[in-house]
Amino acid sequence: MIQRGQDSNVNPGMILGDRFAWQSIRLVMFDLAGTTVSDGSLGGSIVTEAFVSTFREAGLALDDDAVSAQRGKDKRDAIRQLLLEVRPTFPVSEEDVDSCLSRFLSRLKDRLTEFEEIPGASEVLRFLQRIGIRIGIGSGLPQEFVETILLRLGWMKEGLVDLAVSTERVGAGRPDPRMIHHAMEHFGIDDPRRVLKVGDTVSDIEEGRNAGTWTAAVVTGTQSEERLRAASPDFILPSVADIPILFPKTEKDTS
Numbered sequence: 001m002i003q004r005g006q007d008s009n010v011n012p013g014m015i016l017g018d019r020f021a022w023q024s025i026r027l028v029m030f031d032l033a034g035t036t037v038s039d040g041s042l043g044g045s046i047v048t049e050a051f052v053s054t055f056r057e058a059g060l061a062l063d064d065d066a067v068s069a070q071r072g073k074d075k076r077d078a079i080r081q082l083l084l085e086v087r088p089t090f091p092v093s094e095e096d097v098d099s100c101l102s103r104f105l106s107r108l109k110d111r112l113t114e115f116e117e118i119p120g121a122s123e124v125l126r127f128l129q130r131i132g133i134r135i136g137i138g139s140g141l142p143q144e145f146v147e148t149i150l151l152r153l154g155w156m157k158e159g160l161v162d163l164a165v166s167t168e169r170v171g172a173g174r175p176d177p178r179m180i181h182h183a184m185e186h187f188g189i190d191d192p193r194r195v196l197k198v199g200d201t202v203s204d205i206e207e208g209r210n211a212g213t214w215t216a217a218v219v220t221g222t223q224s225e226e227r228l229r230a231a232s233p234d235f236i237l238p239s240v241a242d243i244p245i246l247f248p249k250t251e252k253d254t255s
Contacts, residue, residue, distance in 0.1 A: 035199050050108045053107060112148050118240055124240055163183055177210040197211065
C-alpha cells in the first residue's frame, strides 16, 4: 500500500489531496542505489558487502545493521562514522579513513556491472519526462561510479536523466541538501516545494527536508519501513515504480 507519512491507514486514493500540489512539481530528485537501481538481490547488498569485507581485512568486525544505518551518506563520511563506532576508544585519522575508503572503492568498482535497474524505474523516468518534469539523480557514490552505472543502464544515452550528481562533486554529503540545491540552480528552480526528493534511506529524507522539498521514501533498500517511517517522509511507497500514482494522468501524458 502507498501511505502518507506515519498514517498507516491512508487509502492510496487519498494521497492526491490538496496538500501535495503535484501540478507544481518541476523536478524529481532520485537517489541511485536502493532507489532506482538495485545493488543486490534476495536481501543482499554489494555496497554492504564491500563495507563489511573492507573492515574485516583491517581486523574490524562490522555487521550489516551498522552499515545499513549509514546508507545514503557520502562514503567517506560513512566510513569515518563506522570507524568511530567499531573503535570508540581510538582516534580516527584521515589516513585511516583514506585507507578504508580506497579498499572499499576498489571492491565496489569491481562489481559495478552487477547493479541493475529496479523494476519499473525506466518507465517512471519516461512517464515523468512525458509530463514535463525534470529528472535528477543524486548519490553518495563517487561521480565516476554514478556515471558508469547510468551509462551501463543506457539511461544517459536515452536521455532519461537530465542531471547526475554526487556528494563528491558538490562537496557535501547527506543530510546536507547541497545536491538538491545544485540541481535546483541547474534547472532554474527557486521554490523547493516544486521539487520531490525520492530515496530509500533516512539520510535521503533528511536531505529533502533540509532542502524544504517534498519527500518520498521507497522500501527497496536496506533500511526498514519502520526506520524510514520514523523519519517522517511525506509519502512511503513500495517502490520507485509507484511514483506515477502521485501524478494523475495529464494531457501531456500520451501513454
